[in-house]
Amino acid sequence: MQRHACNYLFDFEPIVGRIAFLETEHSFEWYDEASKTMEEMRSRTDATLMPMAEEIAARRAKDASSAAPADTASIEPFLASCIRAHDPWAGVALRLRQTLDRGLPATNAFAKMYEICSAVEEVKAVLSRHGTTLTPLKAAFLAELPALFPIAVIYYLGNFFPAFLQHNLFDYCGTSLPDGLTDQFSLVGENGSKWHFMDHTSSSDTRKLIAELGGGKFDFVTGDIGKEVVNLWTKEREMFREELGQMVAALALLKDGGLAVLKMFTVREYSTACLLRLAIGLFDKVRIIKPFTSRIYNEETYWILSGFKKPLFDPMLEPLLALMDTATAVLSSVTLPGSGGRTPIPFYRGFLSPANFDQDFIERMRRIFFADLTRRMRCAEVGMAEFEQQYDLILSMATSKEKIDPYAFQVEIMKRLSRLMDEHAEKWREMFPISQLGSIFYRVTGIPRPSVTGRGRRETRRPSP
Numbered sequence: 001m002q003r004h005a006c007n008y009l010f011d012f013e014p015i016v017g018r019i020a021f022l023e024t025e026h027s028f029e030w031y032d033e034a035s036k037t038m039e040e041m042r043s044r045t046d047a048t049l050m051p052m053a054e055e056i057a058a059r060r061a062k063d064a065s066s067a068a069p070a071d072t073a074s075i076e077p078f079l080a081s082c083i084r085a086h087d088p089w090a091g092v093a094l095r096l097r098q099t100l101d102r103g104l105p106a107t108n109a110f111a112k113m114y115e116i117c118s119a120v121e122e123v124k125a126v127l128s129r130h131g132t133t134l135t136p137l138k139a140a141f142l143a144e145l146p147a148l149f150p151i152a153v154i155y156y157l158g159n160f161f162p163a164f165l166q167h168n169l170f171d172y173c174g175t176s177l178p179d180g181l182t183d184q185f186s187l188v189g190e191n192g193s194k195w196h197f198m199d200h201t202s203s204s205d206t207r208k209l210i211a212e213l214g215g216g217k218f219d220f221v222t223g224d225i226g227k228e229v230v231n232l233w234t235k236e237r238e239m240f241r242e243e244l245g246q247m248v249a250a251l252a253l254l255k256d257g258g259l260a261v262l263k264m265f266t267v268r269e270y271s272t273a274c275l276l277r278l279a280i281g282l283f284d285k286v287r288i289i290k291p292f293t294s295r296i297y298n299e300e301t302y303w304i305l306s307g308f309k310k311p312l313f314d315p316m317l318e319p320l321l322a323l324m325d326t327a328t329a330v331l332s333s334v335t336l337p338g339s340g341g342r343t344p345i346p347f348y349r350g351f352l353s354p355a356n357f358d359q360d361f362i363e364r365m366r367r368i369f370f371a372d373l374t375r376r377m378r379c380a381e382v383g384m385a386e387f388e389q390q391y392d393l394i395l396s397m398a399t400s401k402e403k404i405d406p407y408a409f410q411v412e413i414m415k416r417l418s419r420l421m422d423e424h425a426e427k428w429r430e431m432f433p434i435s436q437l438g439s440i441f442y443r444v445t446g447i448p449r450p451s452v453t454g455r456g457r458r459e460t461r462r463p464s465p
Protein backbone atom coordinates (compact mmCIF):
# COMPACT_ATOMS: atom_id res chain seq x y z
CA MET A 1 0.00 0.00 0.00
CA GLN A 2 1.26 3.45 -0.81
CA ARG A 3 1.53 5.16 2.54
CA HIS A 4 2.04 8.77 1.47
CA ALA A 5 0.22 11.54 -0.28
CA CYS A 6 2.90 11.51 -2.98
CA ASN A 7 5.71 9.10 -3.63
CA TYR A 8 8.29 9.56 -6.40
CA LEU A 9 11.45 7.54 -6.80
CA PHE A 10 14.69 8.42 -8.66
CA ASP A 11 17.66 6.07 -9.06
CA PHE A 12 21.34 6.94 -8.88
CA GLU A 13 22.72 8.71 -11.95
CA PRO A 14 26.28 10.13 -11.84
CA ILE A 15 26.81 13.85 -12.22
CA VAL A 16 28.77 15.14 -15.20
CA GLY A 17 30.91 18.28 -15.18
CA ARG A 18 32.09 20.49 -12.32
CA ILE A 19 30.20 22.17 -9.50
CA ALA A 20 30.20 25.98 -9.87
CA PHE A 21 27.59 28.62 -10.55
CA LEU A 22 26.89 28.85 -14.26
CA GLU A 23 27.59 32.01 -16.20
CA THR A 24 24.25 32.00 -17.93
CA GLU A 25 20.70 31.58 -16.79
CA HIS A 26 18.91 28.31 -17.61
CA SER A 27 15.35 27.22 -17.16
CA PHE A 28 13.20 24.29 -18.21
CA GLU A 29 10.77 24.42 -21.08
CA TRP A 30 7.76 24.22 -18.76
CA TYR A 31 8.88 27.11 -16.55
CA ASP A 32 6.68 29.71 -18.24
CA GLU A 33 3.68 27.39 -18.18
CA ALA A 34 4.25 26.83 -14.44
CA SER A 35 4.63 30.55 -13.75
CA LYS A 36 1.45 31.32 -15.62
CA THR A 37 -0.53 28.69 -13.68
CA MET A 38 0.80 30.07 -10.40
CA GLU A 39 -0.19 33.59 -11.41
CA GLU A 40 -3.70 32.40 -12.27
CA MET A 41 -3.98 30.77 -8.88
CA ARG A 42 -2.90 33.98 -7.17
CA SER A 43 -5.38 36.03 -9.21
CA ARG A 44 -8.22 33.72 -8.15
CA THR A 45 -7.23 34.17 -4.51
CA ASP A 46 -7.08 37.93 -4.94
CA ALA A 47 -10.53 37.91 -6.53
CA THR A 48 -11.88 36.26 -3.37
CA LEU A 49 -10.10 38.63 -1.00
CA MET A 50 -10.52 41.90 -2.85
CA PRO A 51 -14.24 42.63 -2.24
CA MET A 52 -13.69 42.40 1.51
CA ALA A 53 -10.46 44.41 1.34
CA GLU A 54 -12.38 47.12 -0.53
CA GLU A 55 -15.18 47.07 2.01
CA ILE A 56 -12.69 47.45 4.87
CA ALA A 57 -10.93 50.29 3.04
CA ALA A 58 -14.27 52.04 2.45
CA ARG A 59 -15.18 51.75 6.16
CA ARG A 60 -11.80 53.11 7.18
CA ALA A 61 -12.12 55.97 4.72
CA LYS A 62 -15.50 56.83 6.23
CA ASP A 63 -14.03 56.92 9.73
CA ALA A 64 -10.94 58.85 8.70
CA SER A 65 -12.75 60.87 6.02
CA SER A 66 -9.93 60.12 3.57
CA ALA A 67 -9.53 57.38 0.98
CA ALA A 68 -7.59 54.28 2.09
CA PRO A 69 -6.13 51.79 -0.40
CA ALA A 70 -7.66 48.28 -0.38
CA ASP A 71 -5.11 45.90 1.10
CA THR A 72 -5.60 42.13 1.33
CA ALA A 73 -2.74 41.55 3.82
CA SER A 74 -4.84 41.68 7.00
CA ILE A 75 -7.48 39.23 5.76
CA GLU A 76 -5.13 36.74 4.11
CA PRO A 77 -4.55 34.92 7.44
CA PHE A 78 -8.31 34.24 7.62
CA LEU A 79 -8.26 32.66 4.18
CA ALA A 80 -5.24 30.62 5.26
CA SER A 81 -7.23 29.47 8.32
CA CYS A 82 -10.16 28.45 6.11
CA ILE A 83 -7.79 26.42 3.92
CA ARG A 84 -5.96 24.81 6.84
CA ALA A 85 -9.16 23.94 8.69
CA HIS A 86 -10.17 21.73 5.78
CA ASP A 87 -7.08 19.54 6.02
CA PRO A 88 -8.61 16.23 7.15
CA TRP A 89 -5.34 15.16 8.82
CA ALA A 90 -5.01 18.40 10.78
CA GLY A 91 -6.52 16.84 13.91
CA VAL A 92 -4.03 13.97 14.23
CA ALA A 93 -1.55 15.82 16.47
CA LEU A 94 -4.23 17.07 18.86
CA ARG A 95 -5.66 13.58 19.28
CA LEU A 96 -2.19 12.10 19.84
CA ARG A 97 -1.59 14.62 22.63
CA GLN A 98 -4.72 13.38 24.36
CA THR A 99 -3.63 9.75 24.45
CA LEU A 100 0.18 9.50 24.46
CA ASP A 101 2.61 10.25 27.32
CA ARG A 102 1.65 13.37 29.23
CA GLY A 103 3.92 16.27 28.40
CA LEU A 104 4.71 14.78 24.99
CA PRO A 105 4.76 17.76 22.65
CA ALA A 106 2.94 15.92 19.87
CA THR A 107 2.69 18.49 17.10
CA ASN A 108 2.32 18.01 13.38
CA ALA A 109 6.11 17.78 13.09
CA PHE A 110 6.08 14.89 15.58
CA ALA A 111 3.39 13.07 13.58
CA LYS A 112 5.24 13.68 10.30
CA MET A 113 8.50 12.21 11.51
CA TYR A 114 6.76 9.28 13.23
CA GLU A 115 5.02 8.57 9.94
CA ILE A 116 8.32 8.73 8.05
CA CYS A 117 9.95 6.31 10.51
CA SER A 118 7.02 3.89 10.42
CA ALA A 119 6.29 3.74 6.73
CA VAL A 120 9.08 4.98 4.47
CA GLU A 121 10.80 1.72 3.66
CA GLU A 122 14.35 3.13 3.51
CA VAL A 123 14.00 4.85 6.91
CA LYS A 124 12.26 1.91 8.51
CA ALA A 125 14.99 -0.41 7.21
CA VAL A 126 17.80 1.61 8.85
CA LEU A 127 15.96 1.96 12.17
CA SER A 128 14.99 -1.73 12.23
CA ARG A 129 18.54 -2.81 11.39
CA HIS A 130 19.95 -0.86 14.34
CA GLY A 131 16.97 -1.69 16.54
CA THR A 132 17.16 -5.46 16.04
CA THR A 133 20.94 -5.86 16.03
CA LEU A 134 21.33 -3.43 18.93
CA THR A 135 24.05 -1.47 17.15
CA PRO A 136 24.36 2.22 18.09
CA LEU A 137 22.66 4.73 15.81
CA LYS A 138 24.24 8.14 15.44
CA ALA A 139 21.84 10.80 14.20
CA ALA A 140 22.03 14.55 13.53
CA PHE A 141 18.93 16.73 13.29
CA LEU A 142 19.65 19.92 11.37
CA ALA A 143 17.63 23.15 11.64
CA GLU A 144 15.72 21.48 14.41
CA LEU A 145 13.90 23.54 16.98
CA PRO A 146 11.55 23.13 18.81
CA ALA A 147 12.95 19.63 18.28
CA LEU A 148 10.11 17.24 17.60
CA PHE A 149 12.00 15.16 15.05
CA PRO A 150 14.41 13.59 17.56
CA ILE A 151 11.49 13.05 19.94
CA ALA A 152 9.52 11.28 17.21
CA VAL A 153 12.47 9.01 16.32
CA ILE A 154 12.93 8.19 20.02
CA TYR A 155 9.20 7.46 20.23
CA TYR A 156 9.29 5.16 17.21
CA LEU A 157 12.34 3.30 18.53
CA GLY A 158 10.72 3.01 21.96
CA ASN A 159 7.54 1.60 20.45
CA PHE A 160 9.24 -1.01 18.26
CA PHE A 161 12.71 -1.58 19.74
CA PRO A 162 12.48 -0.78 23.46
CA ALA A 163 15.69 -2.68 24.28
CA PHE A 164 17.56 -0.36 21.90
CA LEU A 165 16.54 2.65 23.97
CA GLN A 166 17.07 0.84 27.29
CA HIS A 167 20.70 0.30 26.27
CA ASN A 168 21.15 4.01 25.37
CA LEU A 169 22.09 3.18 21.80
CA PHE A 170 20.48 6.26 20.25
CA ASP A 171 23.02 9.05 20.12
CA TYR A 172 21.83 12.32 18.64
CA CYS A 173 22.67 15.97 18.24
CA GLY A 174 20.96 18.92 16.61
CA THR A 175 21.49 22.36 15.15
CA SER A 176 19.47 25.53 15.13
CA LEU A 177 19.79 29.25 14.55
CA PRO A 178 21.01 31.08 17.67
CA ASP A 179 17.95 33.35 17.55
CA GLY A 180 15.60 30.82 15.94
CA LEU A 181 12.57 29.10 17.43
CA THR A 182 12.46 28.72 21.19
CA ASP A 183 13.18 25.66 23.26
CA GLN A 184 9.49 25.17 23.87
CA PHE A 185 9.72 21.71 25.39
CA SER A 186 13.01 22.16 27.28
CA LEU A 187 14.67 19.51 25.14
CA VAL A 188 17.65 21.79 24.56
CA GLY A 189 17.67 23.02 28.16
CA GLU A 190 17.85 19.44 29.42
CA ASN A 191 20.41 18.28 26.82
CA GLY A 192 22.44 21.45 26.13
CA SER A 193 25.65 19.70 25.05
CA LYS A 194 23.87 18.04 22.13
CA TRP A 195 22.91 21.33 20.46
CA HIS A 196 24.92 23.49 18.07
CA PHE A 197 23.77 26.99 17.26
CA MET A 198 24.69 28.06 13.75
CA ASP A 199 23.49 29.49 10.49
CA HIS A 200 23.23 26.87 7.75
CA THR A 201 23.72 29.49 5.03
CA SER A 202 27.21 30.26 6.37
CA SER A 203 30.10 28.18 5.04
CA SER A 204 32.27 29.07 8.06
CA ASP A 205 29.57 27.87 10.47
CA THR A 206 29.29 24.70 8.40
CA ARG A 207 33.05 24.12 8.55
CA LYS A 208 32.93 24.64 12.32
CA LEU A 209 30.09 22.12 12.67
CA ILE A 210 31.98 19.52 10.63
CA ALA A 211 35.10 20.09 12.75
CA GLU A 212 33.11 19.77 16.00
CA LEU A 213 31.09 16.69 15.05
CA GLY A 214 33.51 15.01 12.68
CA GLY A 215 32.67 14.56 9.00
CA GLY A 216 31.34 11.21 7.76
CA LYS A 217 30.30 9.84 11.16
CA PHE A 218 26.49 9.82 11.06
CA ASP A 219 24.14 7.00 10.08
CA PHE A 220 21.10 9.25 9.81
CA VAL A 221 20.74 13.00 9.22
CA THR A 222 17.56 15.02 8.97
CA GLY A 223 17.10 18.66 7.93
CA ASP A 224 13.87 20.54 8.46
CA ILE A 225 14.90 24.06 7.53
CA GLY A 226 12.18 26.65 7.09
CA LYS A 227 11.80 30.40 7.38
CA GLU A 228 9.24 33.11 6.88
CA VAL A 229 9.55 34.37 3.33
CA VAL A 230 8.90 37.85 2.04
CA ASN A 231 6.74 36.69 -0.83
CA LEU A 232 5.06 33.28 -1.03
CA TRP A 233 5.18 33.38 -4.80
CA THR A 234 8.93 33.59 -4.88
CA LYS A 235 9.49 31.28 -1.91
CA GLU A 236 11.60 28.86 -3.92
CA ARG A 237 14.11 31.60 -4.71
CA GLU A 238 14.14 32.87 -1.16
CA MET A 239 14.81 29.37 0.24
CA PHE A 240 17.65 28.39 -2.09
CA ARG A 241 20.57 29.33 0.15
CA GLU A 242 19.01 27.57 3.16
CA GLU A 243 18.33 24.43 1.15
CA LEU A 244 21.85 24.42 -0.29
CA GLY A 245 23.45 24.94 3.13
CA GLN A 246 21.30 22.28 4.77
CA MET A 247 22.24 19.78 2.07
CA VAL A 248 25.97 20.53 2.29
CA ALA A 249 25.97 20.04 6.07
CA ALA A 250 23.94 16.83 5.80
CA LEU A 251 26.24 15.37 3.14
CA ALA A 252 29.37 16.32 5.08
CA LEU A 253 28.14 14.58 8.24
CA LEU A 254 26.87 11.37 6.65
CA LYS A 255 28.71 8.05 6.70
CA ASP A 256 29.20 6.07 3.51
CA GLY A 257 25.89 4.25 2.91
CA GLY A 258 24.05 6.69 5.23
CA LEU A 259 20.51 8.00 5.10
CA ALA A 260 19.22 11.58 4.99
CA VAL A 261 15.70 12.99 5.22
CA LEU A 262 15.57 16.61 4.07
CA LYS A 263 12.65 18.96 3.87
CA MET A 264 12.62 20.73 0.52
CA PHE A 265 10.16 23.08 -1.10
CA THR A 266 9.06 23.45 -4.71
CA VAL A 267 11.38 22.32 -7.51
CA ARG A 268 10.64 24.52 -10.47
CA GLU A 269 13.70 26.72 -10.85
CA TYR A 270 16.93 25.47 -12.36
CA SER A 271 18.92 26.19 -9.14
CA THR A 272 16.66 23.96 -6.99
CA ALA A 273 16.58 21.32 -9.71
CA CYS A 274 20.39 21.22 -9.37
CA LEU A 275 19.98 20.30 -5.68
CA LEU A 276 17.71 17.41 -6.64
CA ARG A 277 20.12 16.33 -9.39
CA LEU A 278 23.04 16.53 -6.94
CA ALA A 279 21.17 14.21 -4.56
CA ILE A 280 20.40 11.77 -7.37
CA GLY A 281 24.10 11.73 -8.24
CA LEU A 282 25.18 10.96 -4.67
CA PHE A 283 22.64 8.43 -3.37
CA ASP A 284 21.45 5.01 -4.49
CA LYS A 285 17.87 6.18 -4.27
CA VAL A 286 16.06 9.48 -3.91
CA ARG A 287 12.43 9.32 -2.92
CA ILE A 288 10.21 12.39 -2.64
CA ILE A 289 7.26 12.01 -0.31
CA LYS A 290 4.68 14.13 1.42
CA PRO A 291 3.51 12.61 4.71
CA PHE A 292 -0.23 12.78 5.38
CA THR A 293 0.43 15.00 8.37
CA SER A 294 2.52 17.44 6.36
CA ARG A 295 0.07 20.29 5.92
CA ILE A 296 -1.87 19.57 2.77
CA TYR A 297 -1.67 23.12 1.44
CA ASN A 298 2.01 23.88 1.85
CA GLU A 299 4.78 23.16 -0.67
CA GLU A 300 7.00 21.13 1.61
CA THR A 301 8.01 17.63 0.68
CA TYR A 302 10.62 15.34 2.22
CA TRP A 303 13.49 13.96 0.19
CA ILE A 304 14.46 10.52 1.42
CA LEU A 305 18.08 10.03 0.37
CA SER A 306 19.35 6.51 0.95
CA GLY A 307 22.63 4.74 0.22
CA PHE A 308 25.06 7.69 0.37
CA LYS A 309 28.12 7.40 -1.89
CA LYS A 310 30.65 9.19 0.26
CA PRO A 311 33.69 8.60 -2.02
CA LEU A 312 31.86 10.47 -4.80
CA PHE A 313 30.98 13.29 -2.43
CA ASP A 314 34.38 13.88 -0.79
CA PRO A 315 35.91 15.78 -3.75
CA MET A 316 32.71 17.88 -3.94
CA LEU A 317 32.82 19.24 -0.39
CA GLU A 318 35.14 22.19 -1.09
CA PRO A 319 33.37 23.22 -4.33
CA LEU A 320 30.05 23.07 -2.47
CA LEU A 321 31.34 25.19 0.42
CA ALA A 322 32.71 27.64 -2.17
CA LEU A 323 29.28 27.64 -3.79
CA MET A 324 27.76 28.74 -0.47
CA ASP A 325 30.22 31.66 -0.39
CA THR A 326 29.68 32.66 -3.98
CA ALA A 327 25.90 32.38 -3.80
CA THR A 328 25.24 35.97 -4.72
CA ALA A 329 21.85 36.70 -6.06
CA VAL A 330 21.24 37.93 -9.56
CA LEU A 331 18.23 40.18 -10.03
CA SER A 332 15.59 39.29 -12.56
CA SER A 333 12.23 40.88 -13.19
CA VAL A 334 9.12 38.83 -12.62
CA THR A 335 5.48 39.73 -12.66
CA LEU A 336 4.15 39.34 -9.16
CA PRO A 337 0.37 39.10 -8.95
CA GLY A 338 -1.16 42.28 -7.65
CA SER A 339 2.06 44.26 -8.07
CA GLY A 340 0.82 46.00 -11.17
CA GLY A 341 4.07 45.46 -13.03
CA ARG A 342 7.36 43.63 -13.10
CA THR A 343 9.33 43.47 -9.85
CA PRO A 344 13.05 42.68 -9.50
CA ILE A 345 13.51 39.49 -7.47
CA PRO A 346 16.85 37.94 -6.51
CA PHE A 347 17.56 34.47 -7.80
CA TYR A 348 20.50 32.08 -7.98
CA ARG A 349 21.86 30.54 -11.14
CA GLY A 350 22.21 26.78 -11.40
CA PHE A 351 25.48 25.05 -10.54
CA LEU A 352 25.34 21.92 -12.72
CA SER A 353 25.58 21.92 -16.48
CA PRO A 354 22.42 21.27 -18.52
CA ALA A 355 24.05 18.01 -19.70
CA ASN A 356 22.90 16.57 -16.34
CA PHE A 357 19.22 16.99 -17.18
CA ASP A 358 17.89 14.54 -19.72
CA GLN A 359 14.39 14.70 -21.14
CA ASP A 360 13.09 11.97 -18.86
CA PHE A 361 14.25 13.85 -15.75
CA ILE A 362 12.75 17.12 -16.97
CA GLU A 363 9.43 15.45 -17.72
CA ARG A 364 9.34 13.84 -14.26
CA MET A 365 10.04 17.18 -12.60
CA ARG A 366 7.24 18.74 -14.59
CA ARG A 367 4.78 16.07 -13.49
CA ILE A 368 5.79 16.36 -9.85
CA PHE A 369 5.47 20.14 -9.98
CA PHE A 370 2.00 20.11 -11.54
CA ALA A 371 0.70 17.32 -9.29
CA ASP A 372 1.78 19.43 -6.33
CA LEU A 373 0.25 22.59 -7.72
CA THR A 374 -3.04 20.84 -8.49
CA ARG A 375 -3.28 19.63 -4.90
CA ARG A 376 -2.66 23.16 -3.65
CA MET A 377 -5.22 24.64 -6.03
CA ARG A 378 -7.89 22.19 -4.90
CA CYS A 379 -7.22 23.06 -1.27
CA ALA A 380 -7.41 26.76 -2.11
CA GLU A 381 -10.78 26.25 -3.83
CA VAL A 382 -12.24 24.57 -0.74
CA GLY A 383 -10.79 27.28 1.49
CA MET A 384 -12.16 30.05 -0.72
CA ALA A 385 -15.65 28.53 -0.58
CA GLU A 386 -15.42 28.51 3.24
CA PHE A 387 -14.18 32.12 3.20
CA GLU A 388 -17.22 33.18 1.13
CA GLN A 389 -19.53 31.40 3.56
CA GLN A 390 -17.93 33.11 6.55
CA TYR A 391 -17.75 36.49 4.85
CA ASP A 392 -19.77 38.48 7.40
CA LEU A 393 -18.09 36.92 10.40
CA ILE A 394 -14.58 37.47 9.00
CA LEU A 395 -15.44 41.03 8.07
CA SER A 396 -16.61 41.78 11.58
CA MET A 397 -13.48 40.13 13.06
CA ALA A 398 -11.17 41.95 10.67
CA THR A 399 -12.70 45.32 11.47
CA SER A 400 -13.07 44.74 15.20
CA LYS A 401 -10.86 46.82 17.52
CA GLU A 402 -9.94 43.65 19.41
CA LYS A 403 -7.15 41.61 17.88
CA ILE A 404 -8.63 38.31 16.68
CA ASP A 405 -6.42 35.28 16.35
CA PRO A 406 -7.11 33.62 12.99
CA TYR A 407 -6.09 30.34 14.64
CA ALA A 408 -9.01 30.57 17.09
CA PHE A 409 -11.24 31.08 14.07
CA GLN A 410 -9.65 28.03 12.40
CA VAL A 411 -10.34 25.93 15.50
CA GLU A 412 -14.03 26.91 15.31
CA ILE A 413 -14.24 25.63 11.71
CA MET A 414 -12.35 22.48 12.70
CA LYS A 415 -14.91 21.79 15.45
CA ARG A 416 -17.58 21.65 12.78
CA LEU A 417 -15.44 19.12 10.90
CA SER A 418 -14.49 17.12 13.96
CA ARG A 419 -16.11 13.88 12.76
CA LEU A 420 -13.96 13.93 9.65
CA MET A 421 -10.90 14.75 11.78
CA ASP A 422 -11.70 11.87 14.18
CA GLU A 423 -12.06 9.41 11.32
CA HIS A 424 -8.76 10.48 9.83
CA ALA A 425 -6.98 10.42 13.18
CA GLU A 426 -8.24 6.86 13.68
CA LYS A 427 -7.14 5.88 10.19
CA TRP A 428 -3.72 7.45 10.86
CA ARG A 429 -3.31 5.39 14.03
CA GLU A 430 -4.21 2.21 12.17
CA MET A 431 -1.60 2.96 9.52
CA PHE A 432 1.08 4.08 11.97
CA PRO A 433 0.63 2.18 15.26
CA ILE A 434 1.81 4.13 18.29
CA SER A 435 1.47 3.68 22.07
CA GLN A 436 2.66 5.39 25.22
CA LEU A 437 6.26 4.77 26.27
CA GLY A 438 6.07 5.61 29.97
CA SER A 439 9.16 6.28 32.05
CA ILE A 440 11.70 5.56 29.31
CA PHE A 441 10.29 8.44 27.29
CA TYR A 442 11.06 10.93 30.07
CA ARG A 443 14.46 9.40 30.76
CA VAL A 444 15.67 9.45 27.15
CA THR A 445 14.25 12.83 26.14
CA GLY A 446 14.91 14.55 29.46
CA ILE A 447 11.43 16.05 29.22
CA PRO A 448 10.16 16.67 32.79
CA ARG A 449 7.51 14.16 33.78
CA PRO A 450 4.30 16.03 34.61
CA SER A 451 2.97 15.27 38.08
CA VAL A 452 -0.60 14.07 38.58
CA THR A 453 -1.69 17.69 38.94
CA GLY A 454 -0.37 18.33 35.47
CA ARG A 455 2.82 20.18 36.49
CA GLY A 456 6.34 19.00 35.73
CA ARG A 457 9.55 19.89 37.54
CA ARG A 458 9.45 22.82 35.21
CA GLU A 459 6.23 23.78 33.51
CA THR A 460 6.25 22.69 29.86
CA ARG A 461 4.18 24.83 27.55
CA ARG A 462 1.54 23.35 25.37
CA PRO A 463 2.65 23.00 21.77
CA SER A 464 1.67 25.79 19.46
CA PRO A 465 -0.85 24.92 16.76
Ligand SMILES: C[S@@+](CC[C@H](N)C(=O)[O-])C[C@H]1O[C@@H](n2cnc3c(N)ncnc32)[C@H](O)[C@@H]1O
Residues within 6 Å of the ligand: 109, 110, 143, 144, 145, 146, 147, 148, 149, 175, 176, 177, 179, 180, 181, 198, 199, 200, 201, 224, 225, 226, 227, 242
Ligand atom coordinates in the same frame (compact mmCIF):
# COMPACT_ATOMS: atom_id res chain seq x y z
C1 LIG B 1 10.09 24.00 10.67
S1 LIG B 1 11.22 24.45 11.90
C2 LIG B 1 11.87 22.90 12.39
C3 LIG B 1 10.88 22.13 13.23
C4 LIG B 1 11.48 20.90 13.82
N1 LIG B 1 11.76 19.85 12.85
C5 LIG B 1 10.57 20.30 14.86
O1 LIG B 1 10.08 19.22 14.62
O2 LIG B 1 10.38 20.87 15.92
C6 LIG B 1 12.51 25.16 10.96
C7 LIG B 1 13.76 25.44 11.73
O3 LIG B 1 14.74 25.93 10.81
C8 LIG B 1 15.54 26.85 11.52
N2 LIG B 1 16.31 27.66 10.56
C9 LIG B 1 15.83 28.51 9.65
N3 LIG B 1 16.85 29.07 8.96
C10 LIG B 1 17.98 28.54 9.45
C11 LIG B 1 19.35 28.74 9.17
N4 LIG B 1 19.78 29.58 8.23
N5 LIG B 1 20.26 28.03 9.87
C12 LIG B 1 19.87 27.18 10.84
N6 LIG B 1 18.57 26.95 11.15
C13 LIG B 1 17.65 27.63 10.48
C14 LIG B 1 14.51 27.63 12.32
O4 LIG B 1 15.11 28.36 13.37
C15 LIG B 1 13.61 26.49 12.81
O5 LIG B 1 14.11 25.98 14.02
